[in-house]
Each structure stands twice: as C-alpha cells, then as structure tokens.
Amino acid sequence: MSTTIPSVPAPGVTDQPQVITLVSKKVPVMYAVLTLALAAAVGFSSQAGDTTFRLATRHDVYKLPAITVPAEATAWVMVALMSLCTAESVRRYRARRTTPLWLTAVFSVVGMTGFLSWAAAGGSIPVVGLLAGALTLAVPLVFGALGGVLGERAGVVNIAIDGQLLAGAFAAAIVGSIAGSAWAGVLGAMAAGALVALVLGVFAITYFVDQVIVGVVLNVLVIGFTSFMFSQVLAPNTESLNSPPRLGPVAIPVLGDIPVIGPIFFRQSPLVYLLYVAVVVVAWALYRTRWGLRVRAVGEHPKAADTVGINVVRTRYRTVLIAGAIAGAGGAFYTLVSVQQFNREMTGGAGYIALAAVIFGKWDPIRATLAALLFGFASNLQGVLSVIGSPVPSEFMLMLPYVVTIFAVAGLVGRSRGPAAVGVPYRKG
Template sequence: MSHALATRNTEPDSTGRGVVRSWAAPITYSLLGLVALLGFAFGSPHAEARFRITDGSQKISVPDLVLGTTFVGWAGAVILLGIAAYSFVLVRAGRKLARWMLPVFAAVFVIAFLVWVIGSANTPNVYLSGLIAGSFTLAIPLIFGSLSGVLCERAGVINIAIEGQLLAGAFCAAIVGSMTGSLIAGVLAAVVGSVLVSMVLAVFAIKYLVNQVIVGVVLNVLVAGLTSFFFSTVMAADAEKFNAPPSFDVIRIPLLADIPIFGPIFFDQTILGYGMYLAVFLVWFGLFKTRWGLRVRAVGEHPKAADTVGIKVNALRFWNVVLAGVVAGLGGAFFTLVTSSSFNKEMTAGQGFIALAALIFGRWNPIGAFFAALLFGFSLNLSFVLTILGTPVPSQFMQMLPYAVTIFAVAGLVGKSRPPASNGIPYVKE
C-alpha cells in the first residue's frame, strides 16, 4: 500500500535498464521556493522581527534576537531555490536526494516564514521559548498516536483507527476521572477504552480478514458517535459529576527548567509529557534493539518466512495492536487530564489522522515519527500564536496551516516512502 504521492517517469540508464525518477520532491521544493521569493523576499515588510528568548522570570537571561525581514527573506529564498535546483540535478542523474536536504529546507522555510509574518504583525515580537515549548505540548497526543501507528504497521496491520483510539481514551479518562477524582484511575480508564477499540480492530482485521482500512474508518465513526451520544445524554446532564476530571500538575525541575528554550521543553512538563519521551525511547529500543522487535519487523515484512521459523504471526500482530492501544490511550488521556479538564464532542479534531501522517512522514520509525509530530505540533501552535499577534495572514489560512503542512509533507517532501512489505495484507497460514 503506497502512502506517498509522487510524479514519476522511467528512463533507460547507461546500461539500458530503467531508472525510476520521482519529481515530486523537486517540484514541491521549487513551488515553496517561489513562494519564499515572492512572499518573503519581494513581499518583505521591511521591518524587524523580535524573538524573546527569556521572559524575565527565569534565572538565566538571554538578549532578544532581532532579525531583519528583508535580509532573511532574500537569504531564505536563495537557499531554498538552491536546494530545489540541486534536487532537480540529483533526480535527473538518477541519484537519491541527500538526507540533509529535507530538514534544512524545512528549517529555512520555517525561519523565513516566521520572520516575515512576525515582522508584518501588529505586535512584531514573540516569545520564542514559549512558542517552541507550546509546540511540544500540543504534539504530545500526536506523538503517542504516531507511536501507536508504528507499533501496528511495523507488524503489518494498518491502523486508521488512531483517531478513534485517542477519542475513546479522552472520553474514558474524563468520565472515570470525574467519578473517582483519581488521575491514576483516569489514565487507566483511557488505556482500557483505547485498548477496546484496538481489540475490535485486531479481531476483525486479523481473525476475520476484513479490510483493515475499512475497519479503521468504521471504528472512527463508531467511537465518535458513541462518545457524542454519551456526552449529550450523560455528561451534559450532570457535568460536575461526570465531566469534571482532575488535571495533572506540571512537574518543574529546578535550575534545569530555567535553561532558555530547552528548559521548558524537557524539564517543565506533566507526568504524561515526561512519559512521552520515555515512550519514544522504549518503542525505538524495543523495535530495533531487542529480539521482540526483530520478530515484529519480520512479521511486517515477510510473515511467511517468520512463520517458518516458529513465530506465531497472527498472535504477534494481535498483541502488537493491543499494545498500540495502550500507547494511544495515554495520548487520549492527555486531552482531558492535561489540555482541558473536560471532554467535548470530537475534541481530538482529526489529530489521529495527523498522527497517521506523522508516522508516514517519519518512515515508520519512532524517532522519525517523533520529529514529524513535532513539525505538525509546531504548525498548530503557530496558528494560535499568529492569530493572537494580529498578522496580515487571514485567520482562515492560519486555521488550515497544520493540515496544509500535513499535505505538503506527505505528498511532496517525503518522497518515495515504503511501508512494511506486508502492511495491510492479512496472513492466512497454509
């Protein structure tokens, strides 16, 4: 199953064999480079953008960073168009794009856009540390969701139901947390609710061989309908009893939390925030450094070969999907036990699908999915911040920014992306 959209053609090389060339990335680079040239360079507001590194309450003080919009706009446009031209040269020669190109291109474009839009704002300054820390916070459920997808798809099961898992986790955390007044009970309920959704996916996809994409879509609709029904009939009737869960407090580590930029990210989080970093490490370590991970990857790539060496393919897939539900449940709990102390209809707002895009953008790797989710979290937080600052960009565009980033990232920038070979293919033992 191919998740990447690409424009390709086949031409013979010097040996007469066909060489498949994908022009999606060079074309996308070129279009965004032209946007930078016309918007950030020629359209520069000829002003300064001020980035505050510290807010005065921290023990470590760093001077503000002031950047000129004209200089950054032209420098950014030149670098971006240069990368685009180089990508055309590489593709024309039948060579792979260098790994540094995508992160450098993305970083330069984001910096040039930030400087341009903040320089054009009514209040041309922004608290940089808060912007980045807020992006990490908003990315936490996306990261848990993308890790859930990685665990499923590495074992060969497509997980379209991430949205339903997150929503079920958020609902169960809210209602159980409200009734018991316990954060631990709320988190456990979130995990149970998400696992139930995962088990339905596993039973229908693995045992009854139902199309995994269809099952995932149906589960998303089913969970959305059920949670909306119980919200209207139960929670809304007595919100104080059923929809007022406690919230996790921020655990601030003294001194370390005062480090500019990095302090709020790594040392000023809730328990679920710290747990997210641990989950990324554990999933990465488990998949690539343990015998269990080797078996999971073998099942996802070549289940028949794995079966011949004694691996119970469908059992391993089933328990991987269940484990994915545990991880997604933690992301769902974040919505109601950290972000807001209540549950609302469809409060995940499609973030499960963005998490799915993050795991594709991250090439089914926990570390890659982590950074991809951060990119989407940054775009989401940026849309909030820039709306408050009063930028010339229409508010409707700012609201669609996270989803536009998702489309560009998966369709153009990620290039050729190969999922596990048996992803989405049921295994029937002969």
C-alpha cells in the same frame, strides 16, 4: 575428452552486478514550490518594520537577549538561501543522488525563519513559547503515531487511531473524575484505546475483514458513542463525571533552568515526560529485542515467520493491543492536560494526522515522532500568528496544519515502502 569453451560476454555486457538507484524528483520540485511561494508572498505583500525573536521567558534564571532583524530584508535573504538549497537538491537529482535529510532540515529552518520574519513584521515571536507549545500540541500526535507504527509493523493498518484517541479522552475524563486521580485517568485511557484495538483485531485478524473499512467504521462508532454519552451522561453530571484532575506542568530541577532548552523540554506536563519514555522504549523494543524482531517478521513475511515457529495471530493481537493502549494514552492529553473536560469530537481528526506522521516517518518510531512534532509546530504556529496580528489571512491559518501535512507527505517523504504484509490478512495453511 571434454572441451571447455570459455563464455564470452556479449558486447556491452559486464559480469559485475550493477546497482540502479531510483531517485525521486519530488523533493527538488517541492523545494522550488515553497521557495517561489515565499518569494511571491514577500514580493506581493511588502512588510515594513523589524521582527523580534524572543529567546527567553520571564521565569528564566538565565535570560538570553532578544534578536531583532529587518523583516523584509531577512525574508529575501532566506529566499536566496532556499534557492541555494533547491539548486543543490536539483544537482543531486541530476547526479542520481538522493537529497539528504540534513539538507531538508536546513531548508525547513531557513524557510520558517524567512516566513516568520515576514509574517511577524513590527511584532515579536516568542520562540520558546512557540516551540514549547508545539511540543505540547504534538503529544497526542506522537502517541498516535507510535501506535500506528507498531500496528502497521505487525501487518495491521491502524486507521482507527482517531477513535483510540477519542476513546482515551472519554475514558480519562470519567475514570479521572471518579477516582480523583489523573494517573488513574491515564490508565483508563490506555484501557479504552486497547479496547478499540481489540475490536479492530477481532474483525481484521480473526475474521479477515478489510482493515481500512473496519478502522473507518470504528472511528465513526466511537464518535457516535462518545457524543451520545456526553449529552446523556456527562453533561448532566459534570461535577462527578467530567471534572478530572489536571496534569499541570512540572519543572525538572536544573534541567528546567537551561536557557531555551529547559523551558521547551523540561517544564512540561508529566504526560510529556511519559512520552519521552514511550518513544525510547518503542524504538528500543522494535529494533533491539526478540519481540520486535517477531513483530517486524509477521509484518513483512508472515508465512516465513510461521514456518520458524512464530505465532502470527498471537503476535499481531498483542502488538495491536499495545498500539491501542499507547494511542489511548495520547487521548488522555485532551481531558487531563489541554481542556480538563471531555467535549464532543475534541480530537479534531488528530488520528489522521498521526497516520500521516507514520507514513512521513516511513514506519520508524523516531522519524514518526519528528514528523508529529512538525505537525504540532504547524498547529501552534497558527495560534501564535493569530495572536500577534499577522497579515496572513485567518482562513490560511486554519488550513496551515493540514497544508503542512500535505506538503510533507506528498512532497518531502520521497519514495517509501511500508511493511510488505500490511493490510493483508494471514490465513494459516
């Protein structure tokens, strides 16, 4: 005869599973810091006059009227709205709830409106030019970020993004000049980026060398090689080897005539249109195809992927090569769109900004693209404020893109986790 004794839970213990939500306080703290910074700027440096926001260009078929606002009053109103957003973020933190993305977007738009109203007092802000220029400057960052997302999703840390961008710019100049075709230059840039990625793969995947060290060394190596080739080969033969055709702006009929949106998105270089396609294809392939599932599997748990028949080494090599080719295409922007000539170290460390966009975007291609656009906006804002004679010190202008990067990654990204096996060499067996 058996007796069943029912289990009696201990006092205060429940059989129901409990979910503990970890909420970072970095977001409300960063909201408060930025709000106080704008309030201090407006309070200690009063700006009289009005600020005009121009919403049209002289080439627009349908022109929207400009908006003129009192500079200081508008700035204080935006500070008040930022304070409300901060209070809402604090309330959510105390309730153990995360700050939603839409609130961050509202806070960013409100804060930027207040800053521009104060910084451009007595002048005008070309809104369309500011945003269109931001998109253009973000092109290499987005291509680099896409390459970084793919590489790290496969488990390989791609510190060499800057080297891939620089190699792409170098190859685009030479191939475009010799072939007399800008698109041949783009293909050359992709091949150069893939070549740098191949070297990264050989050392990181095959020989298990520390991936961060290999990436840094590759960046330095590409800088040294391209600088030597520029001074010894390109400079003496500028006409034949360093004068590639330009991929100038091409307006898309009908779409380019839409007010505000048209000039920003549809009067761009063909390389920008290629960027649109790349973002969609990478996002679709990573989440909607068998290949993308395998890439994510080898980046999260390569041993488990191996047990179900996925070739981890081959998958990582293929993904790293594709990532390098995409990043190399971004390098073509410098010599085929921006300057139309190769110069030493012309990427200016953009690869590291792209890597920050990967982290800010939490290893997602769409989010990484949006992060890269934010950094492109900061870079273009620096130039626009300098042109209109803003009271913001020129030294701060030069720092602006990097300050935005630090604030975004350190303060607004919240808690993030990269692929579990990223940076870990896979040894079969």
